[in-house]
Amino acid sequence: MLNFVEISKGCAKVLLLVFNILCILIALCTFGFAVVDIRVLRQYSEEQATGTVTGDVIILAASLLLIGVATLGCVGAGRENVKMLYLYVGFVMIMVILELLIAIYVSVQRFGLQFRVTDWIREDFYRNVTAEEQDQHDDLWNELQITYECCGLNGPEDYVALGHQITLSCCPRAYNARTENARKLLYKSCVESMTYYKDGCEEEILDILRSDADWLLGVAVISFWFEAASIVLAMWVSSHLKNSVQVYRHTVKY
Template identity: 60%
Template sequence: MFVDVNNVSRSCAKTLLLLLNGCCILVALCTFIFAVVDTKILQQYGEDRANGTFTGDIIIIVACMLLICLASFGSVGAMKGDVKILYFYIGFLMIMVILEMMIAIYVSLQRYGLEFRVSEWLREDFFRNTTDDIVHNDLWDNLQITYECCGLNGPDDYEAVRKQISLSCCPRAFRARTTYARQLLYRSCVESSTFYNDGCEDEILYALRSDANWLVGVAITSFWFEAACMLLAMWVANNSRKEVSVYVQSIRY
């Protein structure tokens, strides 16, 4: 019993190419969801400060959709063994890799700039002279509950501006349903110092850096997946073309 090594290797290459395309689609879907969620998170920093980063998220969403379509296109070419589709797939994939590198650089620069803008905005907003500014208080309540932080650099900042520690620094008191329970829990929180101890500036900047690092990691992962897809697609296309050539020559003779 003889085993056709070429057919077996070609089948393995097609299967592996389909798996890699599936991984590319999965990565693109995860990145798509991340970018959509991130656009909503960026709204709390204001349109002026997050404008470039918001644009970067939109570009990422479009790139993810293109990658999903391209991976599906390549999967069809692999299943059919169509040489033309595979060569088109390789060409588009090369263009996609270049675009992703440019997008990664653009997003990284925008994230880096956003850190400075957000840091400056937080310091200016926290220490500005406010008394009963509802918008200001709601903003900091939202930030402190979301990022589990208190003040700009810590709860001592409230003492510096001659204010009581914010109610949102004590999560149990902030979420209490009645005024009486809120007062009791807040008093207990302040007396036992069980409020958040980390400053909001560090927590927010850490979250921004983590997002940037995650996006760079995704870009690097996608690059290796796509590079492997290009090599496999090229190998499958060349073997399919040779098989067609051998078949045509055998018919002629």
């Protein structure tokens, strides 16, 4: 006859292992996102991105903690160790609270960053720069326009309104050309055929910041449900193992 209790325990162990492996994968993806995001935020001034970078550092630490806790859950389930499973449940409950606080902090910082970046990018685009600052200013906007595939603040018309030529970085093929002659020919063709970037950098950057915030929020929600399910499964497995030990001791005793 089938032992449904043992079968259910085995299924619960497998699901617990699967959920913990998924949590580890999510933590690794989040860790990678935070590393990349820190590099991207360096394009903005330190004053604008300080709080958000701090949020990314906290995300890095939380990702490492989640990997450690999930690994503990896998080991506890694999070895059928009741004490490790109870310890795992306690750590997961703490992680859920920490992740909630981190999600709130990061969301607030991301929302504030959108306003700070908007003010900064508008001021920087239209500000009068000295001859010494010109190269640094051009390098910044070249990097922004190539990275976000945009041109000007609200579009290439901004350069026309200021009486300037559309910058070379608005034409990616010309900007990436290896020789000066090829660069000039490709730039001329780009301007004449109007194949330069049409979207403004302000909206493109804000779209990226919004999508990053939405992605982090989605990860937090998914992690919460995985962790909640893991708590239930770990409690079920540990309770069953504890009962099995008690039954075994009672049988041996009598």
